[in-house]
Amino acid sequence: MFEVEIISSFSAAHRLxxxxxxxxxxxxxxxxxxVTARASNPKADGMVIDFGELKRITNDLLERLDHHLLNEIKPFDEIEPSAENIxxxxxxxxxxGLGEKCDLLYSVGVWExxxxxxxxxx
Ligand SMILES: [Zn+2]
Structure with a gap:
C-alpha cells in the first residue's frame, strides 16, 4: 500500500x-x-495522485474557511465547528473535488x- 499526504493550513475563529x-x-x-490518499499500486506515471492536484483542491477549499468565524459558515452555522466536524x-x-479519483482519498487530519x-x- 502506498500513501501520500499533503499538508496545508488556515486560520479561523470558532466557538463551541x-x-x-x-x-x-x-x-x-x-x-x-x-490530507492523505492511498492506493495499493501507483498509476503508470508512478504516482498515487499528483501532489499538486491534491494541494490545489485542498487549498481552494481552505481559502473559503481562512480568516472566518467558522460558526457563521455552512455547515458550522448548524453543527459544532469541532476539529472532528471540520x-x-x-x-x-x-x-x-477529486471527482472520479475520489476513492483515493483516505483520511483528513485537522490539527488545532x-x-x-x-x-x-x-
Ligand atoms: Zn478551539
Missing amino acids: RQYKGKCERLHGHNYRVH AEFIFHEVEQ SDTSVARYFR
Missing part, C-alpha cells in the same frame, strides 16, 4: 456552543490540515495545535 469551559468562548486556531467536512469536500489532532477516515 455545546462545550462547557474555555472553548465555549470565541477564540482562534492556526489549523494544520493533513475534518469530516474537509474530507467530503476534497472527495467531491501541535499536540491535538482529529482525523476522519472513510
Whole structure:
C-alpha cells in the first residue's frame, strides 16, 4: 500500500456552543490540515495522485474557511465547528473535488495545535 499526504493550513475563529469551559468562548486556531490518499499500486506515471492536484483542491477549499468565524459558515452555522466536524467536512469536500479519483482519498487530519489532532477516515 502506498500513501501520500499533503499538508496545508488556515486560520479561523470558532466557538463551541455545546462545550462547557474555555472553548465555549470565541477564540482562534492556526489549523494544520493533513490530507492523505492511498492506493495499493501507483498509476503508470508512478504516482498515487499528483501532489499538486491534491494541494490545489485542498487549498481552494481552505481559502473559503481562512480568516472566518467558522460558526457563521455552512455547515458550522448548524453543527459544532469541532476539529472532528471540520475534518469530516474537509474530507467530503476534497472527495467531491477529486471527482472520479475520489476513492483515493483516505483520511483528513485537522490539527488545532501541535499536540491535538482529529482525523476522519472513510
Ligand atoms: Zn478551539
